[in-house]
Every structure is written in structure tokens, then in C-alpha cells.
Amino acid sequence: MPGGGVDFNAIWNILMFLAVLYIISSVFAYIQQYIMASVAQRTVYDLRKQVEEKLSRLPLKFFDSRTHGEILSRAVNDMDNISSTLQQSLTQLITSLVTIIGVIVMMLTISPLLTLVVVLTIPLSLVVTIVVAKRSQTYFVGQQRALGELNGHVEEMYAGHKIVKAFGFERRSIDEFDKLNEKLYESGWKAQFISGTIMPLMMFIGNLGYVFVSVIGGILVTQNAIQIGDIQAFIQYSRQFSMPITQLANIANIIQSTVASAERVFELLDEQEEIPEAVEAKVIEAPHGAVQFDHVKFGYKPDVPLMENMNIDVKPGQTIAVVGPTGAGKTTLVNLLMRFYELDGGRILVDGVDITDLKRGNLRNMFGMVLQDTWLFNGTIRDNIAYGREGATEEEVIQASKAAHADHFIRTLPDSYNTILNEEATNISQGQKQLLTIARAILANPRS
Numbered sequence: 001m002p003g004g005g006v007d008f009n010a011i012w013n014i015l016m017f018l019a020v021l022y023i024i025s026s027v028f029a030y031i032q033q034y035i036m037a038s039v040a041q042r043t044v045y046d047l048r049k050q051v052e053e054k055l056s057r058l059p060l061k062f063f064d065s066r067t068h069g070e071i072l073s074r075a076v077n078d079m080d081n082i083s084s085t086l087q088q089s090l091t092q093l094i095t096s097l098v099t100i101i102g103v104i105v106m107m108l109t110i111s112p113l114l115t116l117v118v119v120l121t122i123p124l125s126l127v128v129t130i131v132v133a134k135r136s137q138t139y140f141v142g143q144q145r146a147l148g149e150l151n152g153h154v155e156e157m158y159a160g161h162k163i164v165k166a167f168g169f170e171r172r173s174i175d176e177f178d179k180l181n182e183k184l185y186e187s188g189w190k191a192q193f194i195s196g197t198i199m200p201l202m203m204f205i206g207n208l209g210y211v212f213v214s215v216i217g218g219i220l221v222t223q224n225a226i227q228i229g230d231i232q233a234f235i236q237y238s239r240q241f242s243m244p245i246t247q248l249a250n251i252a253n254i255i256q257s258t259v260a261s262a263e264r265v266f267e268l269l270d271e272q273e274e275i276p277e278a279v280e281a282k283v284i285e286a287p288h289g290a291v292q293f294d295h296v297k298f299g300y301k302p303d304v305p306l307m308e309n310m311n312i313d314v315k316p317g318q319t320i321a322v323v324g325p326t327g328a329g330k331t332t333l334v335n336l337l338m339r340f341y342e343l344d345g346g347r348i349l350v351d352g353v354d355i356t357d358l359k360r361g362n363l364r365n366m367f368g369m370v371l372q373d374t375w376l377f378n379g380t381i382r383d384n385i386a387y388g389r390e391g392a393t394e395e396e397v398i399q400a401s402k403a404a405h406a407d408h409f410i411r412t413l414p415d416s417y418n419t420i421l422n423e424e425a426t427n428i429s430q431g432q433k434q435l436l437t438i439a440r441a442i443l444a445n446p447r448s
Contacts, residue, residue, distance in 0.1 A: 032091060040086035044079060050269060051075050057273045060340040061300070067152030074268050077147060078261035085258040089251045096244035096251070103241045110234045111226055114213055118238050121209040125245055128201050129252050132194060136253075139191035140260035146184040148264070153180055195253040202249040206242030213238050274360075275342055281359040287366045288316040290351050291337065297345030298336060305344070306332060338364055368441035376433060381410055382417040385439045392443055400443035406435035 055075070063071070107115040157164060157173050164173050217231040293312035299305040306329055314320055322330045335341055337348060339355050348355045355363055376384050385400060386392040392400075397417070401407040409432055413419040421427060428436075 032094065036091045036094075037087060040083065040090070043086060044083040047082070047265065048075075048079055051079070051265065054269050054271070054273075058271055059274045059342070060335070062271060064300075067149075067156060069150075069152030069155035070148040071268075072155065073144075073148035073151040074264050077151070078144060078264050081144075081261040082258055082265065085254060089254050089258075092247055093251050096247045099244040100241065103237050103244075107234060107237045107241070110230050110237070111217075111220070113220075114217060114234055114238075117212050117216060118209050118241055121205050121242075122245070125202055125205050125249065128205065129198055129249050132198050132201070133252055133256055136191050136194040136256050137259065139187050139194065140256045141263060142187035143184065143191050143257070144260045144264055146180065146187050150177070150180045150184055153177060191256070195256055198249045198253050199246065202242075202246045206245065209242065210235070210238055275356075277359050278357050281362070282353055282357045283362055284351055284353060284358065284366065288351050289318075290314065290316050290349075292349040292352075293333075293336075293346070294349060295346035296336065296343055296348060298332070298341065298343055300341075302344070310346070334369065338367060338369065365444075368444050370434070370437050370441050376421050376436060378422060379420065380415075380417065381413075381419050381421065381436065384421060384436055385443055387440055389443050389445065396443060397439075400439045403442050404435050404439035406432070406439045409435070 051074070055071070104115065104119065107118065153176060157177070164170060213235060217226065217234060220226040221228055221231055291312070291314040293310050296307055296310040297305065298307045312333075322333060324330055332341075336343065337355075339348075339360055350358070350363065350366065377387075382394075382397055385397050389396075398407060401410055401417075410417055410419070413428075419427075
């Protein structure tokens with residue numbers, strides 16, 4: 001108004017109020033991010049720990065029926081997917097819900113009738129989200145499963161890359177990769193496309209609400225039931241209302257992939273474990289080495305028996321050799337003795353004690369096992385040999401190497417016992433690998 005002064009005090013109060021409001025908002029945003037980051041990482045940490053502990057309790061037949069890459073995909077890729085969703089999507093979810101509640105409160109102060117019109121779009125949005133999410137869920141599960149198969153193929157081909165090259169099967173390996181990659185592409189494309197329709201549908205529903213608000217608001221203005229300024233403010237609030245709704249729909253899209261990953265992780269956690277050990281397990285303090293197979297019955301498949309009514313009696317100190325054609329069950333005998341598999345019938349005794357009455361750790365510590373497939377980890381030769389017994393001294397490692405006739409070749413290496421073996425231990429020969437595993441078994445001194 002002409003001659004009217006500017007109320008700087010009122011403006012200053014408004015600015016101060018806004019400044020305090022923004023500061024409080026920033027503080028709460030920081031607290032929210034801190035809490036969600038802590039909760040998300042702690043949840044995933046505990047879940048990873050459960051998966052690792054579960055893998056150690058699973059029987060050998062579980063690993064026989066799955067590729068290493070598929071198991072790794074569940075333990076790594078699926079866990080990372082869950083972690084990122086907990087970290088990001090849940091934060092957005094909370095922010096969106098708070099925004100929706102705040103906007104509804106502000107709209108109610110302007111017009112309860114128009115607020116009802118806007119709120120009526122929520123059930124429609126919910127129905128659309130559920131229908132689309134339910135349809136895309138199958139493809140998200142297929143996507144994660146295909147990713148596991150692809151990881152398994154890559155891990156298998158990488159581990160055996162020398163064999164692949166030796167037999168000229170590079171083309172076959174690539175074709176198999178392309179086949180699995182195409183399968184992953186198909187399931188991934190369908191999952192993303194179907195779930196991606198949520199966003200445009202939400203925008204369409206939001207625009208419908210915007211149109212109804214404009215029409216009904218215009219009618220109310222003509223009837224002097226509401227001021228034009230209130231309508232303009234309400235339209236802005238209705239826009240702000242549709243934004244978090246759209247964000248929630250987008251979060252639902254992301255969660256579909258996470259649910260598929262979670263299903264695979266919990267499927268692993270629900271796998272049948274090894275038979276629990278006896279409550280009052282016996283301990284053989286000084287084993288003599290008597291082993292008896294008493295009417296043992298076993299088969300890798302329930303309907304295909306491999307052994308029936310097998311009886312073996314090995315006396316302490318006796319040296320025996322089990323011979324037979326490939327697939328006759330020589331390795332299976334050792335696996336049963338070490339209790340890697342459970343018997344279908346009969347029993348196995350060590351020094352007269354049923355192995356099911358012993359703790360698995362105590363049972364396996366009584367034996368020194370050298371596998372056909374050698375396993376050496378990335379580290380020094382000394383560390384690989386000392387893996388057989390915790391706290392082994394340098395002299396004990398050398399004595400075990402001499403007993404296994406490995407000391408000579410080790411000392412011919414540039415760094416002797418400090419030679420670093422690579423991941424596949426390809427910097428030594430297959431025979432040398434066997435000698436190192438024999439030295440490891442000797443150092444374990446299983447009868448001590």
C-alpha cells in the first residue's frame with residue numbers, strides 16, 4: 001500500500017524460522033542416514049555370518065550337487081543386493097512415508113474434500129503396484145538364478161582353463177557362456193521391463209488426481225467455497241503428494257530384485273544340515289588305529305545302493321591297500337570313515353567306538369587324508385604345510401617335508417620355503433603339489 005512500511009521484523013522472524021527448520025531437517029536427515037546405515041550393515045553382517053556358519057554345517061552332498069559359482073553367487077551377489085537395498089531404499093521409504101503424512105496434514109487444513117479426492121488415488125496405486133510386482137517377481141527370481149548359473153560356468157571354465165585350451169574347447173565354452181548370458185538377459189529384460197511399467201502408471205494415476213483436484217477446485221471457487229489462492233496451494237501439495245507415491249512405487253520395483261535375492265539366501269539357510277553330534281560325545285584320547293566296517297550300507301542316491309553289507313576289519317598298525325576299478329567306491333570308503341556322508345545302514349567303529357558317538361572334529365583329527373585333487377592356498381609353501389597343524393615350528397615343517405621327500409625340491413626353488421604359491425599353485429608341478437599335501441598330512445600327526 002502507498003505509504004505503507006515494510007515489516008522487516010516479520011520478514012526476519014520468517015527467515016529465522018526457515019533457517020532453524022532447515023537446520024533441524026538436516027540434523028534429522030543425518031541421524032536417519034546414520035541409523036539406517038548402521039542397521040543395514042549390521043543386518044547384512046549378521047546375515048553373512050549366518051550364511052558362512054551354515055555352509056560349514058552343510059553335508060558334502062550339498063556341495064556335490066551345486067557349482068562353486070552358484071554358491072558364491074548366493075553368498076556374495078545376493079548379499080550385496082540385499083545390502084544396497086537396505087541402505088538406500090529403506091531410507092527413501094521412510095522419507096516418502098513421512099512426506100506423505102506431512103502433505104496430507106497440510107492439505108486437510110485447506111480442504112478435507114479435495115484431500116479425500118487425492119487420497120482416493122492411493123488404493124488404485126496400491127493395486128497397480130501389487131499386480132505389476134507380482135508378475136515381475138517370477139522373472140526377478142529367474143534373473144538371480146541365471147546369474148548364479150553364469151557365475152558357476154565362469155568359475156568352472158576359469159579353474160579348468162588349461163584343459164579347455166588343451167582340447168580346443170574354447171568355442172564350446174564361449175557358446176555355453178553365450179547361452180547362459182542370453183538366459184540371464186531374457187529374464188533380466190522381462191523383469192526390468194515389467195517392473196518398469198510401475199513408474200508411468202503411477203504418473204498417470206497422479207495426473208488423474210491432479211485433474212480431478214483442478215476441476216473440483218474450480219467448481220468450489222465459483223461457489224465461493226474456497227479461495228483461488230488456496231486452490232493454487234492445494235495443487236502444489238497434490239504434486240508433492242504424488243512424488244513420494246511415485247518414489248514408493250520405484251522402491252517396490254527395486255525390492256522385487258531384493259526379494260528374489262533374499263529368497264535364494266534363505267533357501268540356503270533352510271537347507272538340511274549334517275546330523276547333529278551326540279549330546280555326550282565320546283573322545284578317543286590315544287587312538288590305536290583299529291577300524292571296522294560292520295554291515296555297512298550306503299548309496300549316494302537312496303534308490304541306487306553303492307555298498308551293501310560291507311564288512312572290513314583293520315587291525316592297529318596294519319597297512320592295507322584298497323584296489324579296484326574307477327567308481328568302485330575306494331574314495332567313498334574314506335569319505336564314510338571321515339563321516340563326510342551318513343550311512344544308510346550298519347556302522348563304522350574306530351577303536352571299538354561308533355563314529356556317530358564321536359565329535360566330527362575329534363574323528364577327523366585322528367586321520368591324515370591326502371586327496372586325489374590337491375588343494376593349496378595362496379601363500380608360502382611353509383604356510384601350506386603348516387596348515388596341517390596349528391602352531392607347528394619351522395623344524396617340524398622341515399622334518400615333515402623330508403619325510404614326504406619334498407624338502408629337496410623345495411630348497412631348489414628361488415625362495416625355498418618362503419616361495420609364494422599363486423591361487424591355482426600353477427608355479428609348481430602336479431607331483432610337487434602331491435608331495436606338499438603328503439607333508440601336510442605327516443605334520444598333522446593324526447595319532448598324536
